[in-house]
Structure formats: C-alpha cells, structure tokens
Amino acid sequence: MAQPPLKETIMLKGKTALITGSTSGIGKAIATRLAAEGCNIVLNGFGDSGEIDALKRSLAAEHSVMVGYSSADLTRVPAIENMMSYVQSEFGGADILVNNAGMQHVSPVEDFPVDKWNLIIALNLSAAFHTIRLGLPGMKEKGWGRIIQTASAHALVASPYKAAYVAAKHGIAGLTKTVALEGATHGVRCNAICPGYVHTPLVDAQITDTAKARGISEDEVVKNVILAAQPTKEFVTAEQIGDMAAFLCSPAADQINGALLPIDGGWTAQ
Structure with a gap:
C-alpha cells in the first residue's frame, strides 16, 4: 500500500526531480515517492523501452505530474551533459538531484579487472560529480535545491573484495560534505543516504x-x-529509502546538510 505524502513536503509540487538509475529498484522507489509529493520526474537508466514507457505513464497519471526520461550512459561525460541540457530545456533544470546509479564487482584487489575499476569509479563517483557541477548553478540561482546521494553502508565501512565500490562510496561521502559546504548559504542542501542490504x-x-x-x-x-x-x-526496503529522500526534501530537514545517514539495521553501529 502506498504511503501517504508527508504533509510538510506539499511545497514540492511543481519542482523537478532528476533521479539517475531510476528505471528499477531503489531509484524507481525514490522517483515514485517524490512524484507522490508533486514533483515532476526525470527518469534515467537502462531497461526495456516498453516497461520504461509504462512507468512514465503510470507516474504521470497517478500523481498528475510531468515525467521525462533520459537514456544517458552516465559513464560518458558528453551523455551526462546532454541529459542535463535536456532537463534544463524541458523542465527548467533540476530542483532535486538524486545521484542513485551504480554498479558492483567483487574481486580481490590483486585480481580486480582494471576495466571494472574504471567503470565503477566512473558510474558510482564521477557521474555524481558531473551532474552536480552542471546542476548546482541553477539551484544556487533559484535559492533552493536538494542533492541526495544514494551512497551505501560502504561509504562508512569497508568489506573485502569490493575495492572499487568502497573507494567510490567513500568518495561520494567526501563529495557530499564538500558540496554541502559550498551550497549552504545558497539554499542548497546535499546529503547522502547510506543503505545496508536492500x-x-x-x-x-x-x-x-x-x-x-x-x-x-x-x-x-x-x-x-x-x-x-x-x-x-x-x-532495508526501497520504499524506506524513498521515504528518507522525501524527508530530506521537506522543510523539517532544512538544517540537515552534509550528513551521511545510515539505513542499515545497525550495521555501522558495530
């Protein structure tokens, strides 16, 4: 059963949220939750074109919002730049940016494929830098913006055989704090959600x-x-992460900035 919208976030009506990696899983749950708050949604990700079209129609019809889509490959800088230009031209820019896209590969460090390292760093870390550098100026100009990173418990602790993923997520933690400081006096807030296993x-x-x-x-x-x-x-459920994202966009979270917020059942408390 869908959760009722938070009363505090009625102000999100008419704003636009870009959620990367949102054609399935966590990103889809975040997109669905923000659409319920009145946000226009820009989806991004790979998948079956028919299923993506169905998702667009469903979100638009159920929540009376505009829904766009970009198939940008976030490992390619020109593709990211084209996606951000599309959001600007069609929606007036992203008021809410959720950097959610990511991937994993498990291998000992000495055997870790170099191409996998490069791919994971590009998608899990560098893509977030590029969307932020392109989206932040518009948020500053408007005097309001929310940047949310889907990090991981691995932004706070490490596990063996996940060198690239852990390195990227620790990098996301540092990027989050830096952007939080730079946007603080411009009405922009940047935080990271750090889920355990979803x-x-x-x-x-x-x-x-x-x-x-x-x-x-x-x-x-x-x-x-x-x-x-x-x-x-x-x-952890994807819906719980969606709820946290909605909360971070609400007035109640105005003074939460640069935070790494675990949703991990106590994993990082140990």
Whole structure:
C-alpha cells in the first residue's frame, strides 16, 4: 500500500526531480515517492523501452505530474551533459538531484579487472560529480535545491573484495560534505543516504545462486550470509529509502546538510 505524502513536503509540487538509475529498484522507489509529493520526474537508466514507457505513464497519471526520461550512459561525460541540457530545456533544470546509479564487482584487489575499476569509479563517483557541477548553478540561482546521494553502508565501512565500490562510496561521502559546504548559504542542501542490504530482484537472484553454491537453504543465506552484517537481520526496503529522500526534501530537514545517514539495521553501529 502506498504511503501517504508527508504533509510538510506539499511545497514540492511543481519542482523537478532528476533521479539517475531510476528505471528499477531503489531509484524507481525514490522517483515514485517524490512524484507522490508533486514533483515532476526525470527518469534515467537502462531497461526495456516498453516497461520504461509504462512507468512514465503510470507516474504521470497517478500523481498528475510531468515525467521525462533520459537514456544517458552516465559513464560518458558528453551523455551526462546532454541529459542535463535536456532537463534544463524541458523542465527548467533540476530542483532535486538524486545521484542513485551504480554498479558492483567483487574481486580481490590483486585480481580486480582494471576495466571494472574504471567503470565503477566512473558510474558510482564521477557521474555524481558531473551532474552536480552542471546542476548546482541553477539551484544556487533559484535559492533552493536538494542533492541526495544514494551512497551505501560502504561509504562508512569497508568489506573485502569490493575495492572499487568502497573507494567510490567513500568518495561520494567526501563529495557530499564538500558540496554541502559550498551550497549552504545558497539554499542548497546535499546529503547522502547510506543503505545496508536492500531487498531487490538482483539480491533475490544472489540468494538463489548462493544457496545452490553452498548447499544451504535460502533462509540460511539471508540470515547468515546476506544479512550477517545487519543486526536486525532484516532487509532495508526501497520504499524506506524513498521515504528518507522525501524527508530530506521537506522543510523539517532544512538544517540537515552534509550528513551521511545510515539505513542499515545497525550495521555501522558495530
């Protein structure tokens, strides 16, 4: 059941939110939540064109908002620049920017493929820099803006075999704090949401594969492998992250700036 909009965020009606990596998973949940607050939405990501069109129609019809889409490959700077130009020309720029797109690769450092390192840094870190450098001036000019990074618990702690991902997310943490300081007197706030493991179709596939590989039940995989680091032994939901994003855009969060906000069941409390 959809959550009712936060009363404080009625002011978001008519604003525009660009959410990268929003055709599925966490980004889709954030886009859906902000649309419920009255935001015009610009989706970005890859996927089946029919499914993306259906998502656009659904968000527009249910929430009476404008919905755009960019297929920009965020590992390519010219593509990012074209996406930001599109948002400017069609929507007057992004009032809310959510840097959510990302990917993962697991390998020991000495075996980590150089091309995977470069790809992960480009998508998980450099893309956020480019969207911010292009979107921040418009926010400053308007005197209001919200930049939200979907970081990770790995922006705060490390895990083995995830060198590129952990490095990128720690970089996002530093970028978030720097942008928060630069935008502070211009009405711009920049924060990072740091989720633990989120229950997505991708994780479901990992659970099934791990259970087969280890010869244990899927319940054991969830409790003893996937959620071993999360004291609650419960997944974070994409909807919870969407709710946090909406809160960070509300007046109640006006003085939250440069924060790294864990939603991880206690993982980083240990």
